Amino acid sequence: MCKIFIEKENKIIETKEDKTLMDALLDENIFVDNACNGKGVCGKCKIKLISGDLGELSETEKKLLSQDEIKDNIRLSCLVKPQEDIKIELLQKERKHRVLSSGYMPKFEVNPSIHKKLITLEKSTLENQRPLENEILRQLNIDKLDWKLLKEIKPQDEKITAVFNNDEVIYLEKNDTRDKIYGVIMDIGTTTVVTSLVDVNSGEELCVESMINSQKQYGLDVLTRITYEVENEEDGVENLQKAIVTSINEMIEKLCKKANVNKKHIYEITVAANCTMMHMLLGIDAKSIGKSPFAPIFTSSKNILAKDIGLLACDEARLYCLPSVSAYIGADIVAGAYVCELNKADENVLFIDIGTNGEIVLSNKGDLLSCSCAAGPALEGMNISCGMRAANGAIEDVIINEEENVIKVIGEEKPIGICGSGILAVVKELLKTGIVRDNGAFIKLEKLEEDDYRLNRIQINNKKREFILYDDNKNKLLITQGDIRQVQLAKGAILSGFYALLKKANIEMKDLKKVMIAGQFGAHVSVDSLVGTGILPMEVKEKIVYVGNSSKTGAYMALMSKEAKKDMELLSKDMEYMELGASEGYERLFSSCLKFPSN
Known part of the structure; x- marks a missing residue:
């Protein structure tokens, strides 16, 4: 038997010499990121060897680990079998403290309001x-x-x-109702809304409900919804609020039914949302957010009676709305920055929440600089010709080879559309195979030989080229030139924001230690798709970490800790906001970032 000393966790486990380190850790319920289930192909189950010997590096480790990681004694736990006592450090602390299914969470003091x-x-x-x-x-x-x-x-x-x-x-x-204390946590995005019922006594998330934001009938993005307010002066604000409040009440009803909880025992609802969604939830005019100088009516946190906006819970239940920074750096990003402890970082870290808007926060060793870029809803499956939300029947991954288009479909059903991760994957493949050039245009058919497999994958529709993604003679799914442009605009917006922040902070790409990807979309898109389409530069490929729905996690922490509420309020005041459109040379930077990577 060998002993494994786990540094910083104050824990020692034992294992047999014929067992991999990954299996030894998993047997003790210690989190290991084993995406490929120990097959040695994903390169995710990294640990740091502090002392002891784990043998020579395998050829697979040499292939999957960077030179810097090798120098730093990083090993893949699925490919090593301890033969003697060793000391290691876990490299997935965020995941180890995971409480909610959709995000990772740091340790914090539980002290509910x-x-x-x-x-x-x-x-x-x-x-x-x-x-x-x-x-x-x-x-x-x-x-x-x-x-x-x-x-x-x-x-x-x-x-x-x-x-x-x-x-x-x-x-x-x-009577004695001390065993019945419940709260609701909520992440209200422009496209989706996620709500959970939490037992405050235990901290357990009892059940989750999600839905497409019902305000979609008034526009897919925030600017379109703000325009609706402008064009409907009498009842625009009221209609937008009614849509979201009605939906939330329906979700709360479903949560309570699932968990067999009486909603009169729900005493607090905590909400993280972008600034526009927060205005529309509270029924406050958001029109100023849509025009220069983009000054919202409020950014501070709000602690009000839930029933004042029509939410159905205990008569005296409180609604706590997390603080924002500016019109386009909302409470969802404040929550994410807090969850990822960006203000405590002693290195350069970049945080990105990719959604309808791409919000980016740069932590320059704890000093926070932020910006927002209008990515549009393409990366969430919207504004795409065959786009759909991430539901059963949605294509979520694509590989193009000479024989066929290999597609992965959510629910393993027949494909009916493509979601955000899928559209990014197919664009990555179209670029890789040369079907789409780095300027975003489809290759011209006359440039292809008669026996070129790509020729039969492209069709002409009213003089416009389209890629045939799927065709079973009943249902044909196409990727159009317009779809490529939508992704191209989103890519240009996000990448230009990335570079603009680094420039303002006078930081080189090589000085970045970590890039943290948050949000519903980010949780499902691969690193290869992100760098293959150029949304993120190739230089950060090995530095990308996924943190899930940090917005919802922040709402959870606010529900469970009054100190977390105060800390997020302070963090929001310390975060600097950079308006990209007002920065020197931004238009030129944006144009240069539209170009896809060359093969």
Whole structure:
């Protein structure tokens, strides 16, 4: 038996000499990123060898590890079998502290704003005719109580549970209900909304609901929805708010039904969202966000009664909205920066949330600089001719070879469309095979030989070339020139923001230690697609880390810790915002970033 000392985790495990290090760690429920299930092809299960011997590097490790990683004693745990006592360091700390299924989470102090206290009431007597209110104030050691709460109490009640939000009593309940404290966390994106029901006592996420943002009927992107407000002065703001609130209430109803929870025991709803979505949730005019100088009505956090905007929970439930930085760096990005501890970084780290807008935060050893670029909804499957959301039937990955187009479909069903990760994958392949040139145009058919396999994959439709992605004689899925342009514009926007931040901070590409990818889209797109299409430069390929839906994770941390709320409010004030359009030479930079990588 060999002992494995895990540095910084204060843990020692034992393993047999015939077992791989990865299996030894997994047997002890220690997280290892084993995307290929230990087959030695993904290169994800990296650990750092601190002391001891793990034998010579295999040829596979030499291929999958960079020279810097080899020099730093990084090994692939699925390819090594300890033969003696060793000391290692885990390199996937974010994943190790994963609590919610859609993101990674750092350690933090659990101290919810919502808590309960049980009191047993002393009955009044002829000698002591103390009013019930006074008895409650005495036992709770508080000075005042909202008179409306007394409506919930009857003279015969013996036990009462007081619900606190921080130091304020917000509700009184009959009997002992301390085991029933629930909250809802929410990530409201322009395209999708994700909501979870959380047991605040245990911190467990009980169930999740997601949906397409119902405001889509008023526009797929924020600017179109703002335009709707402009064109519908009388009821535009109200209609947008009603759409999202109605949907949220439906989701809460489904969550409560799934978990068998009464919604009157939901006492707090915490929301992370971009700045426009936050305005529209609260029914506050967002028109100023859509025109220069792009000044929102508010960016600070909000702590209000949920029922004031029509949300259905406990009558006195609070709605806490995380703070934003600017019109286009919203609470979702503040949450992500906090979750990824960018303000504590002692190295240069880049954080990117890729969605309808591409928001980027550069941590220059803890100093935060941010920008936003209008990527458009193409990378979420929208504005694409056969695009769809990531649901069953959506193509999510593509490989083009001489024999056929190899496609991977969500749910392993017949393909009916293509989602964001799929459109990026197919563009990467079109560039790789030369079907699309680096300027984004399809290759001309006359340049192809008669026996070239690519010839039969391209069709002419009204003088426009289209790539035949899938055709079963019943359903044909095509990638058009317009689809390529949509991806090209998104790529140019994100990459130019990337370079603009580095330039302002006077940081070279080689000085970046890590690139963190967040968001629903980022969770499903491959590194090869990101660098193969040029959304991110090839130089950062080995530095990319996925962090999942950090926006929702931030909402969870705010629900479970009042300190996290305060910290995010401070972080939002310390983050500098850079307006790309106002930066010198940006138009030229954007144009240069439109070009795809050459093969």
